[in-house]
Amino acid sequence: MSSTMLKEPKMTLPIRSAVPTPVPGVVPAETPAIPALLVDRVTKRFQVARKKAPVVAIANVSLRLERGGTIGILGANGSGKSTLIRLVSGLLTLDEGRVEVFGHDLEREEMAVKRLINRVSVDAAFFKKLSPMENLLFAARLYGIDSGFARRETVRITERLGIARKRLGRPVEQLSRGMQQKIAIARALLTSPALLLLDEPTTGLDPRSKLDVQTFIEEIRKTHDASIVLTTHDLDEAERLCDEIIVLNDGKVVAQGSPEELKRLVAERYGQAPTMHSVFMTYTGRSLDDDIAEEEAEDE
Amino acid sequence: MTALTHELKASYAFIERNFFLSRRYWGWEIAFLIYSAAGALSISLIGAQAGDPRLLLTLMVGAIFWNYLSVVFSWIAETIAIERWEGTLEYTMMAPIRRSTHLLGAVAYAMVYGLIHTLAILVAVVLFFPDLSFAHANIATVAGFMVLGSFSFVGIAMLAAILPLLFVERGAQMAFVLQSVLLLVSGVYYSISILPGWMQVISHVSPATYAIDGVRKGLIDGVPLSELTGDIWPLLVMGTLFIPFGLWAFGRAEKYAKRTGKLKRVG
Numbered sequence: 001m002s003s004t005m006l007k008e009p010k011m012t013l014p015i016r017s018a019v020p021t022p023v024p025g026v027v028p029a030e031t032p033a034i035p036a037l038l039v040d041r042v043t044k045r046f047q048v049a050r051k052k053a054p055v056v057a058i059a060n061v062s063l064r065l066e067r068g069g070t071i072g073i074l075g076a077n078g079s080g081k082s083t084l085i086r087l088v089s090g091l092l093t094l095d096e097g098r099v100e101v102f103g104h105d106l107e108r109e110e111m112a113v114k115r116l117i118n119r120v121s122v123d124a125a126f127f128k129k130l131s132p133m134e135n136l137l138f139a140a141r142l143y144g145i146d147s148g149f150a151r152r153e154t155v156r157i158t159e160r161l162g163i164a165r166k167r168l169g170r171p172v173e174q175l176s177r178g179m180q181q182k183i184a185i186a187r188a189l190l191t192s193p194a195l196l197l198l199d200e201p202t203t204g205l206d207p208r209s210k211l212d213v214q215t216f217i218e219e220i221r222k223t224h225d226a227s228i229v230l231t232t233h234d235l236d237e238a239e240r241l242c243d244e245i246i247v248l249n250d251g252k253v254v255a256q257g258s259p260e261e262l263k264r265l266v267a268e269r270y271g272q273a274p275t276m277h278s279v280f281m282t283y284t285g286r287s288l289d290d291d292i293a294e295e296e297a298e299d300e
Numbered sequence: 301m302t303a304l305t306h307e308l309k310a311s312y313a314f315i316e317r318n319f320f321l322s323r324r325y326w327g328w329e330i331a332f333l334i335y336s337a338a339g340a341l342s343i344s345l346i347g348a349q350a351g352d353p354r355l356l357l358t359l360m361v362g363a364i365f366w367n368y369l370s371v372v373f374s375w376i377a378e379t380i381a382i383e384r385w386e387g388t389l390e391y392t393m394m395a396p397i398r399r400s401t402h403l404l405g406a407v408a409y410a411m412v413y414g415l416i417h418t419l420a421i422l423v424a425v426v427l428f429f430p431d432l433s434f435a436h437a438n439i440a441t442v443a444g445f446m447v448l449g450s451f452s453f454v455g456i457a458m459l460a461a462i463l464p465l466l467f468v469e470r471g472a473q474m475a476f477v478l479q480s481v482l483l484l485v486s487g488v489y490y491s492i493s494i495l496p497g498w499m500q501v502i503s504h505v506s507p508a509t510y511a512i513d514g515v516r517k518g519l520i521d522g523v524p525l526s527e528l529t530g531d532i533w534p535l536l537v538m539g540t541l542f543i544p545f546g547l548w549a550f551g552r553a554e555k556y557a558k559r560t561g562k563l564k565r566v567g
Binding site: 111 | 387
């Protein structure tokens, strides 16, 4: 990590490089590899009412994700997780700071960045009357992928995710929530993103579907050379999948480190049990149960 | 792959997707077609009841060609609204394509769909009124005004498509109101001379006013294109101005939506 580039919050632990990948003989050993994602002192505000001060959704957030790594973003509802994902996706403009994806500046080289990223959000957004195949063909064409190749890849990826070929022709609305989420992951993978943004991909899934998706994410890490940003409410999932975790609270990074480092820190500094639940409670001031209860109340 | 090939392929993505949507909603497509044909026939029958063949043709042309323009307008104007309803807008906006590519695909499908839809209604009307004669019709004039009318209408439709970007809740409704105003002021079923003065001012900036007038003169009176410059130049000017302006405005609206967070799924 380049400490001169990123402003670290007070509670931050040293960032562990996820997968340092200098190629011997090509990149000098002392040359830092280009990170998959660099978020440098990013701030985003929203004007929610004319006569009120803007709400700061993301405040001076910095992070660095090395190629092939997985970084988890934890935080309560409204902490800024999804906003951060949207900022990296180019779906929101930055008020301050900069974002680079594999060295490409998001604002100046928007198209280059768009070609490198894809996103899976908590709501598997599809044309519900269209079939998974029709939805994925549309996505593939937007990314310049040949339709024949896209069809073959769709079958291959969805079969790997446990979705029978016969289901690919039925309207998405007839599929279960878990299957829709798997199709959403297949859509993202179809474009072979170098940076995959997973915004609560397993929220609302049954345990079996959740496990399927988590296993598949692990497989993607191993086989697709993808770097992953994962936001989640599932602390076990974060611990299992992420090399490094950032905890957001009120749009600010309040803790940063590997799961082991964070657990050790809350045990040593705060006398808490060395669990991710303690990490979450310590840094967000609330338990995960509070968060889920609030989410359910919002849904109602 | 060249950038142009990539953009054209991406444009085709929107054509294919809209075709898939029409196919999936085939029941509604047929219902909409029957309703449109019934509407065109009902309006034409007013002329038949009056025993005035010219009035019959005037109303028929208005009904059929307004149907074409409104179908084109709707498909383009709802480009964003459809994606917002489905929740796919953010994914489409994340794709590595230019907004002009996005709109080109929407426009191409709208025109092809509009032509097929209108042709079906035309056939229904001709079958219903077998004694109608188009012996004097100038087909080149009709075709010319349909093309010119389409392109000038596209610019306005692009501007309407911006509304759901700017106004998350009410944008689609605003676009529908705009379409209604165009119907009222464009002399679709009557001469614009009977409109109040302030409405006549608005009618002069509606491409439909000139397009339908030109089609009528070509179809009923057989007037050649060369004698209709008064209708042609406003359409050329509007097409030349509205389309680039629509693209520019769309880009500005997208930036505004990204700044204020209005791309986010609603509903």
